[in-house]
Structures are given as C-alpha cells and as structure tokens.
Amino acid sequence: MITSATFDKADFTPDVLICVDQSGIIDRVISATDSDYQSVKQTAKNQDILHSVKKGSYILPGFTDLHIHAPQWPQAGLALDKPLYEWLNTYTFPLESKFKDLTFAKKVYHSLITELLANGTTTGLFFGTVDTESNLVLAKICAQLGQRAFIGKVAMDNPKQTPTYYRDDSSATAINETENFIKAIFSLQKETGAELTPVVTPRFVPSCTAETLTGLGQLAKKYNLPIQSHCSESNWEDQYALDNFQKRDSQVLDQFGLLTDKAVMAHGTKLTDDDLNLFNHRQTALAHCPISNVYFGNGIARIKKAHHSQVKVGLGTDISGGFSPSIYRNMQQAIMSSQMLVDLKDQSARLTTDNVFYLATIGGAKALHLNSGQIRSGYKADLQIVSDKYFNISIKQPHAIFERLIYHTTKEDIQQVYVSGKLVHNKLGENNG
Numbered sequence: 001m002i003t004s005a006t007f008d009k010a011d012f013t014p015d016v017l018i019c020v021d022q023s024g025i026i027d028r029v030i031s032a033t034d035s036d037y038q039s040v041k042q043t044a045k046n047q048d049i050l051h052s053v054k055k056g057s058y059i060l061p062g063f064t065d066l067h068i069h070a071p072q073w074p075q076a077g078l079a080l081d082k083p084l085y086e087w088l089n090t091y092t093f094p095l096e097s098k099f100k101d102l103t104f105a106k107k108v109y110h111s112l113i114t115e116l117l118a119n120g121t122t123t124g125l126f127f128g129t130v131d132t133e134s135n136l137v138l139a140k141i142c143a144q145l146g147q148r149a150f151i152g153k154v155a156m157d158n159p160k161q162t163p164t165y166y167r168d169d170s171s172a173t174a175i176n177e178t179e180n181f182i183k184a185i186f187s188l189q190k191e192t193g194a195e196l197t198p199v200v201t202p203r204f205v206p207s208c209t210a211e212t213l214t215g216l217g218q219l220a221k222k223y224n225l226p227i228q229s230h231c232s233e234s235n236w237e238d239q240y241a242l243d244n245f246q247k248r249d250s251q252v253l254d255q256f257g258l259l260t261d262k263a264v265m266a267h268g269t270k271l272t273d274d275d276l277n278l279f280n281h282r283q284t285a286l287a288h289c290p291i292s293n294v295y296f297g298n299g300i301a302r303i304k305k306a307h308h309s310q311v312k313v314g315l316g317t318d319i320s321g322g323f324s325p326s327i328y329r330n331m332q333q334a335i336m337s338s339q340m341l342v343d344l345k346d347q348s349a350r351l352t353t354d355n356v357f358y359l360a361t362i363g364g365a366k367a368l369h370l371n372s373g374q375i376r377s378g379y380k381a382d383l384q385i386v387s388d389k390y391f392n393i394s395i396k397q398p399h400a401i402f403e404r405l406i407y408h409t410t411k412e413d414i415q416q417v418y419v420s421g422k423l424v425h426n427k428l429g430e431n432n433g
C-alpha cells in the first residue's frame with residue numbers, strides 16, 4: 001500500500017493487512033513483520049472476509065476533489081478557448097439554468113458521480129446550481145452511489161453581473177434558499193445516514209450583492225458550516241474587487257466573515273504574500289485547480305509558497321473550467337505547471353509526485369476537517385485498488401512504482417474503490433468484491 005506520510009514523502013509498505021471495522025474505519029494496519037500477521041490473515045480467510053489484491057496492484061487512499069461544479073459536467077472540455085467572463089455568460093450560466101429540469105439533473109448527476117468514483121475520488125466538494133431542488137437531486141444521487149459529498153446551493157443575486165434567467169431574484173431569496181437547502185440536507189443525512197454536508201456557497205464576489213455576502217457569512221456562523229467560493233482566480237476577478245471595494249478579493253471575503261477555518265477558496269492564482277498570510281491567519285484552505293488555471297487563471301498558483309506559508313492546500317478538478325474528472329490528471333498538471341514557475345525563475349516552486357499525492361489525499365482531507373486521506377488506524381477506509389499497467393516491463397523499486405502510478409493511472413486501471421469501507425466502484429466482478 002502507499003499512503004502519504006508528509007508533504008515531501010509517500011510511504012510504501014509491502015504485504016499489509018488493512019483491517020476495517022463495521023463502521024468503515026480502519027481499525028489496524030498490520031505489516032508482515034507483526035507477530036499476528038499470519039493469524040489475523042488466516043482468521044479473515046476462514047470467515048470469508050479477506051479481500052486480496054493481486055501482484056502488481058496497490059492500495060492507495062481515495063482522493064478528495066476540493067472544487068467541482070457538478071452541473072457543468074455536460075460541457076467538460078468545451079469552449080475552453082474563451083476567457084472566463086465570456087465562458088460564464090455564453091456557455092455556463094445557460095447550462096446551469098437547465099437544471100430546473102429535474103430529469104435532466106438526475107441524468108447528468110448520475111453520470112458525474114459514477115465517473116468521479118471510478119476515478120478514485122471518494123470525497124467531493126461540489127457547487128450545485130441556484131435551484132434548490134436540483135441540488136437535492138445531486139445530494140440524493142451521492143447518497144445512493146456512496147459518494148461522500150459537501151454540496152452548496154450557489155448564491156448569486158447581483159443583477160449587474162448575472163443574467164435575469166439565472167440568478168436569485170433578491171438577497172432575501174439567496175439567503176432563505178440557502179437556509180432551506182441546509183435544513184433539507186440535514187434531514188436527508190438523518191434519513192439516509194449518508195455522509196452529506198451542506199456548504200455555504202457565494203459563487204464569487206462579483207456575482208453577489210453585499211447584503212447576500214453578509215447574510216451568507218452569518219448563516220455559515222449560525223450553523224458552523226463549511227464555505228466555498230472563488231478567490232483571485234484571474235486578472236478580471238482580482239481587479240473586480242479592487243475596483244468595486246478598493247480591497248483585495250481575499251479582504252472582501254474576509255470582511256463578510258467568509259474566510260474561516262472551514263472555508264475552501266478555489267484557484268488563488270493571483271494571491272499575494274499578504275493574501276496568503278491572511279489565509280493562514282484564518283486557517284482558510286486553498287483548492288488548487290491546475291488544469292482550469294491553464295485556461296482561465298492568467299497565471300500559476302504558487303502552491304509551494306502557499307504550503308510554506310502554512311496555508312492548507314488540496315486539489316480540485318474544477319469541472320468544467322478543467323476538462324478532466326481525474327485527480328491523477330490534475331496531479332500531473334500541478335507538477336507540470338509548477339515546473340513552468342521554476343522556468344520563470346522561482347527555483348523553489350517545483351512540486352514533486354510526493355507533494356501532489358499529499359495534496360490529493362491529506363491536503364484535501366485537512367481542508368474539510370476529515371479523518372480521511374491516509375491508510376492508518378482511526379482513519380476512514382477510503383481506498384482505491386490500482387493496477388500498475390507496466391508492472392511486467394518496468395522498474396520495481398517502490399518509489400518508481402509510486403511515480404508510475406501517479407503519471408500513468410487512468411480510470412481503466414482503478415479496479416475497486418471504497419468509501420468508508422463500502423464498495424462503490426468495482427471492475428472485478430461479484431466474486432472479488
């Protein structure tokens with residue numbers, strides 16, 4: 001198995017038993033040198049509860065995707081040659097407005113969640129749409145398919161920055177509908193036992209009025225909930241805050257109580273050292289979306305710098321500013337983009353495979369205050385079993401295997417995925433589950 005130990009180091013352990021209890025928590029990780037390895041293995045075999053992994057396959061923690069716009073899944077990979085403002089208004093808002101049709105919503109969300117699980121994503125932090133009912137459809141599908149989900153009703157009511165056909169019709173509506181959604185998710189949680197959490201979700205500063213930002217900050221405090229939004233994603237967004245509030249984007253969010261230790265802000269390509277210090281003081285996390293940033297970011301987020309400024313950082317696909325639902329694909333891009341910063345003369349910016357694996361597992365879990373992302377006793381049994389497709393021809397030294405998995409794993413190589421010990425994706429058939 002491979003699990004991240006620190007930002008700089010992944011641990012590789014051959015021949016382990018991962019014992020999962022009835023509630024889906026890892027009870028023990030027993031290595032081959034432990035005295036009861038053989039007896040525990042034999043007992044599990046006798047009880048027919050031993051799941052074995054074939055030679056050339058490895059157990060990794062499931063990934064956390066810290067930034068997904070669920071309703072944008074049907075346009076993943078489309079119109080990415082347009083700038084953000086035009087992409088939002090011409091393509092994205094019209095698509096998101098279609099989710100009032102709940103039959104359409106069901107079809108899209110079923111496809112998306114199946115795809116995320118198949119790609120090894122065990123926890124997702126989702127933006128829904130403005131429409132509460134369609135967000136509940138998303139929550140029910142996550143419950144049904146076993147995806148751990150943090151979901152937000154998107155609040156956007158600024159008539160100057162949002163179209164009439166797709167906005168909350170007033171600040172009161174944005175706030176009341178957010179509260180209704182929070183209560184509905186609490187009920188659904190109780191009813192199904194699913195791991196669902198409502199998230200306070202101002203789309204971004206430009207799309208919300210000051211009244212709405214104030215009300216949402218208060219709601220997050222009242223219910224002690226996570227918050228998600230975008231911060232300093234692009235030149236345009238960064239400048240909007242300066243022009244309209246005479247403050248940095250991060251300071252505007254902070255002024256409304258939206259930078260908390262439970263907040264996750266996407267992108268941050270334009271964050272200054274002072275912004276990063278503010279994130280650190282508030283213990284706000286950053287969702288790094290490296291593929292999306294290539295298209296809309298007007299720059300590369302300084303992830304090494306953020307980490308060394310003690311800002312919590314995880315990875316996001318940003319469907320559909322990013323085209324790929326795979327966190328593997330985003331780990332690869334995070335490394336490649338950081339290398340461009342190195343080439344632009346910041347020698348300390350380079351991210352390694354160990355670094356991005358940390359972001360995808362421990363980083364994401366810390367951002368959401370979850371005891372997940374590691375294969376250790378006391379952590380949720382979020383696991384993916386991955387086969388090394390070049391095992392027969394390649395170097396078998398542990399770190400080489402690890403790097404190969406990070407660079408070459410696609411959905412086809414992910415055999416099984418478990419969320420809290422429950423099998424949620426299985427390519428191996430009934431008898432091997």
Ligand SMILES: O=c1[nH]c(=O)c2nc[nH]c2[nH]1
Pocket residue numbers: 069084088092203204230233292296318321
């Ligand atoms: O990449 C992005 N995708 C979005 O949907 C969005 N909305 C505001 N800002 C955004 N950025």
